[in-house]
Amino acid sequence: MSPFAIGLVIAAYLLGSVSSAIVVCRLLGLPDPRTRGSGNPGATNVLRVGGKKAAAVTLVGDMLKGLVAVLIARWLGQGPHVLALAGLAAFFGHLYPVFFGFKGGKGVATALGVLFGFSWLAGLATAASWLLVAATLRISSVSALTAMALAPIYVWWLTGERHWLAAASVVMTAVMFWRHRQNIVNLLQCKESRIGDKH
Numbered sequence: 001m002s003p004f005a006i007g008l009v010i011a012a013y014l015l016g017s018v019s020s021a022i023v024v025c026r027l028l029g030l031p032d033p034r035t036r037g038s039g040n041p042g043a044t045n046v047l048r049v050g051g052k053k054a055a056a057v058t059l060v061g062d063m064l065k066g067l068v069a070v071l072i073a074r075w076l077g078q079g080p081h082v083l084a085l086a087g088l089a090a091f092f093g094h095l096y097p098v099f100f101g102f103k104g105g106k107g108v109a110t111a112l113g114v115l116f117g118f119s120w121l122a123g124l125a126t127a128a129s130w131l132l133v134a135a136t137l138r139i140s141s142v143s144a145l146t147a148m149a150l151a152p153i154y155v156w157w158l159t160g161e162r163h164w165l166a167a168a169s170v171v172m173t174a175v176m177f178w179r180h181r182q183n184i185v186n187l188l189q190c191k192e193s194r195i196g197d198k199h
Helices: 003-016 020-027 043-050 052-075 080-095 108-118 120-137 140-158 163-179 181-188
Strands: none
Touching (some): 003 080, 020 043, 108 120, 108 140, 108 163, 120 140, 163 181
C-alpha cells in the first residue's frame, strides 16, 4: 500500500475519533453522555439525556464520519482494499477515539455510514432492516445486531467488488457483537431498555 493510501487510512481514523455525541452535548450544554444513562457516547444514549434533536444530530454526525472516510478514498481513485481499510479505520476511530481516551461508542451509526460509502443500496438495505426491527421491538441493540448481521450479505450481494468490502463488513459485524455483549446478556435476562427510555 502506498504512503498516500496509508495517510488516507490514518486520516480516516482521526475523523472517526471525533465523538459526535460528546461534541453535540457540549455545544448544547447537555450532560456528558459518558456520565449519564448507559454511559455510551452514541445517539441512543444522547436520546435519553438530551432528546430527539440532539440524538438526530449525533446520529448524522456519526454516520458522516464513516461515509466521508470511504467517499474521499473513492474520489481519490483508491482501490477496494483502501476503501475497506479507510472504512474500518473510521469505525475503529469511533470505538477507540484518540481524542477521548480511546473510550468511544459502539459504532452502529459509523458502520452504517461506511456501508453507504461501500454501496448506497447496501447501506439502504441495512438501514431499512434496523428501522423495521426498531419499529417492531423498540430495542436499539436488537435492531443494530440484526441489521449488522445482515450487512455482509447485503454488501456481498449488492457490490461489484465483493471480497474486500464484504470482509470489512464481516469485521465490523463481529466487533459490533463483541461491543454489545452486555446488551446481549441483558436481552437474555429481559433487562434491556427500550428506545426512548430515560433510564
